[in-house]
Amino acid sequence: MDIFRSHPGFPGLFIACAFSGTLSTVSTSINAMAAVTLEDVLRPHLLHMTQKKLILVSKGLSILYGVGCITVAVLSSFLSWGVLQGSFTVMGVVSGPLLGVFILGMFIPATNRLGAFSGILVGFCVSLWLAVGSTLHPPSEETMGVLPSFTGSCSLTNITMSHNSNQKQKSISTVLHPNDKRGIFNFYSTSYLYFGAMATSTVVLVGLVVSYATGPTKRSQIKEGLLWWDLNKKKEEIPSQHRDRMPEKPQVIPLMNMNKEEVL
Numbered sequence: 001m002d003i004f005r006s007h008p009g010f011p012g013l014f015i016a017c018a019f020s021g022t023l024s025t026v027s028t029s030i031n032a033m034a035a036v037t038l039e040d041v042l043r044p045h046l047l048h049m050t051q052k053k054l055i056l057v058s059k060g061l062s063i064l065y066g067v068g069c070i071t072v073a074v075l076s077s078f079l080s081w082g083v084l085q086g087s088f089t090v091m092g093v094v095s096g097p098l099l100g101v102f103i104l105g106m107f108i109p110a111t112n113r114l115g116a117f118s119g120i121l122v123g124f125c126v127s128l129w130l131a132v133g134s135t136l137h138p139p140s141e142e143t144m145g146v147l148p149s150f151t152g153s154c155s156l157t158n159i160t161m162s163h164n165s166n167q168k169q170k171s172i173s174t175v176l177h178p179n180d181k182r183g184i185f186n187f188y189s190t191s192y193l194y195f196g197a198m199a200t201s202t203v204v205l206v207g208l209v210v211s212y213a214t215g216p217t218k219r220s221q222i223k224e225g226l227l228w229w230d231l232n233k234k235k236e237e238i239p240s241q242h243r244d245r246m247p248e249k250p251q252v253i254p255l256m257n258m259n260k261e262e263v264l
Contacts, residue, residue, distance in 0.1 A: 026069065034061035080138070085192055089131050092195030097123035099196070100203025106228045110216030111207055119207030127199035130190065139189035 004010035038058050046054070076083055097120045104111040104119060190198075211217070224230055 030062050030065045030069065033065050034058050037061055080135075089192045089195060092192065092197075092199065093124070093127040093131050096127050096196035096199025097203050100200040100207070103200065103204055104207045104211075105226070108204075108208065108211075109219050109222055109227060110211050112211045112214060112217045114214050115207040115209075115211030118210040119203035119205075122206045123199040123203035126202045127195050130188070130195050130198065131192070133188040134190065134192065137188045 004014070035058065038054065038061060042057065043054075046057075049057075076086055079086055081089075100123050101116055101120050104116055
C-alpha cells in the first residue's frame with residue numbers, strides 16, 4: 001500500500017485480493033464447522049426433522065459461527081499483544097493437549113481411558129494457566145533482553161540553531177529497574193511458543209502415570225491397526241501382496257485384438 005499508493009488502481013487491487021482470499025478461507029471454515037456440528041452433534045437427536053429444516057439449522061449455525069469469529073476479531077484489538085501471538089497462544093492451549101492424547105493412543109499401548117482423560121484435563125489446565133499467567137504478569141524488559149538506551153552527552157550536530165551551534169543536549173536516560181519477579185512470576189516469562197510443547201509433555205507424563213497406576217491396557221485388548229507399528233506392518237504387507245498377484249511373464253496382445261470385448 002505504501003509503495004504503490006501513487007499508482008491508481010494498485011491499492012484497490014491489493015485490497016480486493018486480500019479480502020477475496022480471506023473471505024473464501026473463512027467462509028469455507030465456517031460452513032465446514034456448521035456441517036460437522038449438524039451431522040455429528042445435532043443429527044442423532046433430530047431424526048424426525050425434515051431435510052428443509054435441517055438446511056435452516058445449518059444456515060443458523062453458520063451465522064452463529066460467523067458472529068463468533070467477528071466477536072473474537074473485535075476483542076483481539078483490545079489485547080496488549082498482537083494477533084499472531086494471540087493465535088499461537090490459543091492454538092498452543094487447545095492443540096497441545098490433543099497432540100498429547102494422540103501420542104498416548106498411537107505409541108503407548110498401556111494407555112487406558114482414565115489415563116487419557118486425566119492427561120488431557122491436566123494438560124489443558126497447565127497450558128491455560130500459563131497463558132493467563134503470562135498475560136496478567138508479562139515479563140520485564142530485562143527478561144526480554146531490551147538494551148538500555150540513553151541520549152546523554154550527544155551533540156546537536158544535525159540540528160541548525162541560530163544562537164549557539166555548540167549547545168549540548170541535556171542527559172536523558174532510561175533507567176531499567178532490576179527484575180524483582182522471582183519464583184512462579186519468573187516462570188510466566190516463558191515464551192508463548194512453548195505452551196503447546198509443555199501441554200503435550202504434561203499429557204504424556206500424566207497419562208502414563210495414571211494408566212500404570214489404575215491398570216494398564218493389555219496388548220491383546222487393542223484392535224489390530226490402531227498402533228503406529230501396526231500401520232508400518234500393513235505398509236510392508238501391501239507391496240508383498242501386489243508382488244504375489246503379478247504374473248511371472250508379461251502378456252503380449254496383438255494390436256488386431258485390442259478392440260475385441262474379450263480382451264481386458
